[in-house]
Amino acid sequence: MNITPPIGRIMDTSRQPCGYSPGDTDANTCMQPATWHIAWDADLENGLACDEHMIYAKQFAYVDRHPVGVDCAMPGSTWDFEEKRCGYPGSSAPAVAHAAAGQPGEQG
Numbered sequence: 001m002n003i004t005p006p007i008g009r010i011m012d013t014s015r016q017p018c019g020y021s022p023g024d025t026d027a028n029t030c031m032q033p034a035t036w037h038i039a040w041d042a043d044l045e046n047g048l049a050c051d052e053h054m055i056y057a058k059q060f061a062y063v064d065r066h067p068v069g070v071d072c073a074m075p076g077s078t079w080d081f082e083e084k085r086c087g088y089p090g091s092s093a094p095a096v097a098h099a100a101a102g103q104p105g106e107q108g
C-alpha cells in the first residue's frame, strides 16, 4: 500500500498555508491559512490543512495532528505527540519549564 494523500506536499511552512493541492499544482493550491498540522506516517511526513480541508483529510489515515502553532514552522522543531504540538525537546522550551515546576528543590 502506497497511497499518497493529496495533502502533504513538501513546502515552505514559514507562511503556513493549507497544503490542499489537487494535482499538486500552484493553480489548485488552497491558499487559506492552515489551522491543522498533520503527520501522515511514522517518518513524520507532514502537511498543513485549513479547517475545510482537515475534514477532507480525515478520509485518509494519519498518525497524529495538532493545531498549527508558532513552532510548527521553525526549522529543527520536532513533533511532540504527548503535548500535541511541535517544539524542541531538551531545550529551554515551555515543556521543560512545566516539567520542572512540579518538583522544586528536590536536587541533592
Ligand SMILES: [Zn+2]
Binding pocket: 018, 019, 020, 030, 031, 032, 049, 050, 051, 052, 053
Ligand atoms: Zn484548505
Ligand SMILES: [Zn+2]
Binding pocket: 037, 066, 067, 068, 069, 071, 072, 085, 086
Ligand atoms: Zn506542528
